[in-house]
Structures are given as C-alpha cells and as structure tokens.
Amino acid sequence: MSEDKEILIDGVRGLEDKSGTTGRSWPDDPENTATALKEFRYLSEPMSDAEAKRQMSTRSRRGFLVGGMAGLLGIFGWRWMPDETKSALLRRTLEFNERVSQVFYSPKRLAPEFPPSRITAARYNGALGLENEITASDWRLNVAGIGRGSAFTIEQIKAMPRTEMITEFKCIEGWSTIVHWTGVRVSDLVAACGGGSPNDLPRYVAMKTPDEKYYVGWDIEAIMHPQTLLAYEMNGVPLTNEHGAPLRLASPTKYGIKQIKRIGSIEFTNERPRDYWAENGYDWYAGL
Amino acid sequence: MDKQLEKKHPLAVRWMHWINFPLLALMIWSGLLIYWANAVYSLRLGSYEVFHFFPAGFYETLGIPFRLAEGLQLHFFFMWLFTINGIAYIIYTFLSGEWRALLPVPASFRRAPLVALHDAHIVKSKPPQGKYNDAQRIAYTGVILMGAGSVITGLSIYKPTQIGWLTSLLGGYEWARWEHFWLMVLFVLFFGVHVFQVAMAGWANFRSMITGYDVVDAEKPTTPKEETVEV
Secondary structure, three states, X not given: OOHHHOEEEOHHHHHHHHHOOOOOOOOOOOOOHHHHOOOOEEEOOOEOHHHHHHHHHHXXXXXHHHHHHHHHHHHHHHHHOOHHHHHHHHHHHHHHHHHHHHHHOOOOXXXXXXXXXXXXXXXXXXXXXXXXXXXXXOOOEEEEOOOOOEEEOHHHHHOOOOEEEEEEEEOXXXXXXXXXXXXXXXXXXXXXXXXXXXXXXXXXXXXXXXXXXXXXXXXXXXXXXXXXXXXEEEOOEEOOHHHOOOOEEEOOOEOHHHOOOOOOEEEEEOOOOOOOOHHHOOOOOOEO | OOEEEEEOOOHHHHHHXXXXXXXXXXXXXXXXXXXXXXXXXXXEEOOEEEEEOOOHHHHHXXXXXXXXXHHHHHHHHHHHHHHHHHHHHHHHHHHHOOHHHHOOOHHHHHHHHHHHHHHOOOOOOOOOEOOOEHHHHHHHHHHHHHHHHHHHHHHXXXXXXXXXXXXXXXXXXXHHHHXXXXXXXXXHHHHHHHHHHHHHHOHHHHHHHHHOEEEEEOOOOOOHHHHHHHO
C-alpha cells in the first residue's frame, strides 16, 4: 500500500474536500476533545475486506519481524557483550558525565547551609585506614606538590583561618545527615603553602590515610571550593577516632566516600590519582 | 469496498514507545540496586507500616543486594538514553501535531471518570473518543510529565550542590529522593494499568502499536451526491 493513498481527515468536511468520499467522523459534539483540538485522522481509500486483510498481514509480518529483531538484538547484544567492553563502556560514561559536570561546575555555587536546629545525629560508616592506633602528637599532615611542600602539626592547622559550616553530608548509599563542621578551608591551606588559584595549580589532589590503606583523588576545582574543609571538629566537639581524628576532609561537593578520614598526606599532582572506591566500581568523580 | 486502513501511530512514535519500554525497565532495575543501599521508604497509615519497600524476600529473589556500584553505573548510563528518547518524543509530538490526539482539555478531567465507569461496565454510553479518550489523554500526558519529573528529581539528587536551587525547590535533598522514588512507583502502577487496558482492548489495538495501522469499517457515504449514487 502506497503512503500517498492516505487521506488526512479533519472531521467530515475535510474528507469531502479532499476526496469526495467520506470517512468515519466522531460524534459532532463540540465537547469532544478530539474535535476541540482539531485532531486529524489518516485513512486509506476504502477497500474490500480481503484486500484490507492482505495489506494488514503484510504490515504485521514486517512490523513484528523488525520489532522482534530489534528486541533480540538489544537483549543478545547486551548479553554477549564481553564484560570488559561493558565495564569500559560504563566507566567511560561515568568519565563523560564527569566532563559534562565539569563544564557546568562553578565554585560560586554553594551548598545550602542550615541552622543549628537542623543538625542530625552523626552516622558512622566505615573504618578503612583507621584500624591502627595513632598518637596525635606524632601525626603530621604532609603536603606535597605545591610551594615548598611541608608537614603541619594539628596545632599549626588550627592556627590557620577557622571556618565553620553546617552542611548536608551525603553518603553514596543514599542517606544524608546535617553536620556542623569546623576546620580550615583547603584553599586557605594552599595559600599558606604559597600555592595560587586553581588555574595555576596541578589538576588533581591525591590524599591518603597515614597507613595508606584508604586513598582518594579529587579534581582541583572541588578541592578549592570554599566549602571544602580540613575539619578538626564535628558538631562542636573534636573529631572522634571513628569520624577521622585528628583531621579529615568535609565537603558538600562530593559524596562521603571522598571525604577521607584521618588524612595523612595531600599531594597536588597532574596525574589522576588512585581512588579506593573508584577501584571498586564507583564513580571516580563522585561530585555533587 | 467496506474497509479502510487507519494510520494510528507514526513510525517515530512506535520506535520511541518501544525503546522507552526497556529503558524505563532498566532505569527502574538499576534504581532498585541503588535504593537497596538505603531502603527507607514505606507505606504508612499513621504510625502503622502497611508495606515496607521492600521485603527482604523481594531483594533476595531478584538478586538485588550489594550491587550499588553496578546500579549507579547502569543508572548513569541509561539516564542519557531515557532522557534523550523522552525529549525526542516531546519534540516530535509537538512538531507533528500528534499533541492534538494526546493532550487533555480542562473538560477532560470531568469526563475521565465517565470513561473509567464505562470501562468498568457501569456506564453504558460510549465516551467521546478521537484516537484516545479523555482518560487516555490524561494518562498519556501524565506519564510524560512523570518522565520529566523523574529526570528533574533525578538531576536534583545527582548534583544537589551545583543545582542546589532545584533541589531546594523540590523541598531539599531528602524530599527530592523521596519524590524520585514515588515517581518510580507511579510508573510501575501506570505500567500495570496500561498492560491490563491493552489486553482488554484486544489484538488489533496492540498490533496497531507495532504496525502503525488498524482496520476500520468504511463509513457509508453521507454527501447527497454519493447518496444518490448509492441509491
């Protein structure tokens, strides 16, 4: 059946104008929505019952064949795709999403801050890198890759400009808590080390616990965000061990997996750093 | 000369409809893998929990537990296809004029209950109908709005700092996640009703969504000239 035999019908009058024959019309009810919105119908020339059956079975055969093939192609294409190809495809998509996020990223966009009344009970989740005991006096924050590079004691960190924020902590598992953080902006630490603006700095930051069992990588834009803190207090009291004493990262720009506890070293680097959870199938960027 | 073929569904709409079916299923599936990690929603009557989403047996049967990372990867892959397909559908619907068959008018909301009563065999008289009746117009427009809602609430929980204004507009991060979840439940309910109605409507209707065509009885001519001919 050729397509040009189809007749556009806009009610009965339209059909009369175009072909001199008439097709079905809807009840001439002004309240009929189809009439009110001037819906069209597309009808072929009248034909015999047998001819209609013949044309429909041709169309059915074609339609179901194409549809069935497309469906099977989809199912078996996905099933038979080698695992490496599949995981590469999904990993590259996460990286594509990261680039899209980076295009729209602005350090001026701040996460909402909340009144103290909204603070919720802190939630503890995960002790990776916290297994062994450390003594606060032995602890140092080792900074590399900017300025002279140096090691800071917790007292030296606390002597830097103090920043507080009450922000929503988001776990990649889907839960969230509202936390009062007190600490030093990473950007203030960078300034103290003689580093410049994000544009002049290396592209990435690698951070590790002292035992190097937990490690995260950040992009420079998010680590320099004004709400990215090296926190030493949580909800008004010094960090407990399980929440990452003596110093941890806190930021509403990334999920909790990126907010490394008991941070031992920060290295600014142009090489994309390893990341514990990225190596376990999660998004490297994990940016909010 | 007593039949006509009616072209009901354009090729583009058929493809987009059928592509959307596995895409939506994959979005729901990967969403469940994600939701499992923080499965906090339930249906409540006051303080009584009627149904918790979801019972342990549900997760075990479907093999959902401990697949969060996989769920996130799939969700953030298929989200593109789902969104692109949805936007393409909306653009096509407006450019082609198909919207005339799909949008409800204010009176549709008054007539839709009559359609439901007719479908339940309580009301005999047939409701006015173009390609779709008023209840269908509301449902098919509503499901597109639900899709848009899923994309918007999804985006607001995906980037709640960078698109914080949107997240705040939706009532904050936790509410947006709740909204995203319930839209999924609505999709599942829509799917159930849709499949039931298609089954009730019969084979020719289903076939028209595959082939695009349906066979209808040709009308008796009504113009005076042709009536003369016929006599």
